[in-house]
Amino acid sequence: MTSKELLYVEDALGHEKIMKTCSCQASNQLKDVTLAEYMKTLEQQHNDLYNKFLNLL
Numbered sequence: 001m002t003s004k005e006l007l008y009v010e011d012a013l014g015h016e017k018i019m020k021t022c023s024c025q026a027s028n029q030l031k032d033v034t035l036a037e038y039m040k041t042l043e044q045q046h047n048d049l050y051n052k053f054l055n056l057l
Helices: 003-029 033-056
Strands: none
Touching: 003 033
């Protein structure tokens, strides 16, 4: 893996971590059950993407 590719993966990991954290916080604060469940789904998707990027290393 080139250094440029490594920088891309590290950047993507950071973005996915932020998105996972934000969606988790939002799902915990929302009172609308349907929207909170959707945010939980997004949290899981971002967690999966984070793990996929991590496996590239």
